[in-house]
Amino acid sequence: MNQRVCNVLFLCTGNSARSIMAEALLNMLGEDRFRAFSAGSRPGGKVQPEAAELAQPLGYQERMRSKNWDQFAAAGAQEMDMVIAVCDNAAGESCPVWPGHPAVAHWGVPDPAAVDDSEDRRRRAFVSAFATLRRRVELLIALPLDKLDRLAAQGKLREIGEQ
Template structure:
């Protein structure tokens, strides 16, 4: 059995894209990863795209899109909704069919870092590393053996960890 996971962020240009790529590759079919934004920027940050493709994620899957795409009839039913930015966590989300388990995994926005190219690259690598550790913790869970409340508790605990 595979589980559908939607990562949300406001712009869907960096953190949610990287989380989608990480789970998409590391989940090895056990999880199907998606990402979207409440106010998508329409473009993927080049440094996020670079990290995702180096991991092995297909470049044609990297696109900034609205969360409305996944709330529409005929969209894949999500099992988990995970916000990765504080703005998206506080927004009123669409009503997701099937009442997926939701959690917040806040990560500082690497796209907001101002400075040298090295500073910017370091910020993206740091965010990527935090997201990778959280995805690995998700992958270590016996999801199929946990009830809904236990799944939610475990997902919240992953987001509450300090890296």
């Protein structure tokens, strides 16, 4: 990897919470070194309100929307340097072939949108997911990417997912 901007795609099945929060975190905390995107295999069409609320201070904007991962695998799509699945479902799905052969990793995070027994528990689930993603994004930002080739970067990404 070199000093240019590193493109990172975060994947989740619905692209409505975890991948959206990860995108906002990396775009804000990664400053001009990273450009983050998010998508899903079966996007739900809307961003979870709790995810939008947590991402808002980080620059969440309406342009962050639930979208299909096909647009990132299509001919002529912007090449990604890294593709990171943040949910177990997307990690187990058959992914497209990504242009540019990016480093691929899995950072499983429990789905906060699946918590529906109380508003308080749901809120805590979103805050917990956000904190986990923030810690992992901070570890990603700290990597010396200009000194790592694709395979070494992929190994480091996978280690971060185990934290």
